[in-house]
Amino acid sequence: MxxxxxxxxxxxxxxxxxxxxxxxxxxxxxxxxxxxxxxxxxxxxxxxxxxxxxxxxxxxxxxxxxxxxxxxxxxxxxxxxxxxxxxxxxxLGRIPPRPGVLALLRDLTRHGVSLHIATTGSRAWVEPLLRTSFGPIWDVVVTGTEVTDLKPSPQVYLEVLRRTSLDQADLVAVEDSAQGVAAAVAAGLACVAVRNQDTRHHDLSAARLVGAGPDDPAVVDWLLAHTATRAPR
Ligand SMILES: [Mg+2]
CATH class of the missing domain: 1.10.150.240 (Putative phosphatase; domain 2)
Structure with a gap:
């Protein structure tokens, strides 16, 4: 796949x-x-x-x-x-990326994979966060401001599918929580889970792979092995 x-x-x-x-x-x-x-x-x-x-x-x-x-x-x-x-x-840049996130995003970009956002956070803070901490690397950004139902509803993922015109099989989600994994899976997407200290106890078994974090080599290797390489942007 x-x-x-x-x-x-x-x-x-x-x-x-x-x-x-x-x-x-x-x-x-x-x-x-x-x-x-x-x-x-x-x-x-x-x-x-x-x-x-x-x-x-x-x-x-x-x-x-x-x-x-x-x-x-x-x-x-x-x-x-x-x-x-x-x-x-x-x-103010007071919310830094998790360890390994910048390296993972750089690897995926070099690999020629397009990057999107599906969050049910408000656009008012999501947009400055994405801009300040990551730069203009995102293609489609769907936030809680554009949908009525929060995760675990699949609505935010369905909106990403609609805006990217991609098929479900083209897209893999990365989530940290049970609600997030449930939302991605309900939209028909494969999902990789990266635990954090707050979601250690969550049941993430609906994900294809559960890693310790975005810096977990198993997560990085899986994503690079399962994504298509095309000419880098
Ligand atoms: Mg989350």
Whole structure:
């Protein structure tokens, strides 16, 4: 099986954005709003089971015993502030690539493979992050701003397929979480999983290969062996 393109998840796959990006931004948003809520790492790792920042905030406020209407209104407002804070962290280059990511992307580019993004993060912070940390290497970028359903819905991957005009068999996804692998597989794509510290306990068995990270030689070798070589760009 030979793939012509690789489509990457962002959070947890390209960057360790969860605990050092999003968590920090959520806490700054709580502080800015004068709320006493703070998420330490264990709390945040537990809350990661809920996909989507706004949904995660609403679940948290519900846990704290707030009323349904208040949960939704607070989540909406806090998520807006958090996205703004996350955007400035991205612009400042405070969310660096995971070890091995830059080398892997360089190898794939040299190999002549096109690179795409399928994330359900907001475009407001994804775009500056991709630009600041990786440069103009991406062909198609689909974010949570362009879809209605978050992963594990396949919608973001189906949108990448539509925009690239590639067949499912042409594309391999790289994901770090159970929700992400499920989204790729539900879209009919092969998926390679790269674990990180937050997804060590996830069941990633639907992936073709599960590696320790983007710097795992097994992951790099598999991707280079299963992608097509054409004249480099
Ligand atoms: Mg992820």
């Amino acid at each position: 030979t793939f012509r393109a690789v489509v990457f998840d962002v959070d947890g796959t390209l960057v360790d954005s969860e605990r050092d990006g999003h968590r920090v931004a959520f806490n700054e948003a709580f502080a800015e709003a004068g709320l006493p809520d703070r998420w330490d790492v264990p709390t945040y790792v537990r809350l990661l089971e809920v996909s989507g920042g706004r949904q995660r905030l609403a679940a948290w406020f519900r846990e704290q015993g707030r009323g349904e209407d208040e949960c939704e209104a607070l989540a909406e407002r806090l998520h807006e502030a958090k996205t703004r804070i996350m955007r400035s962290l991205a612009l």
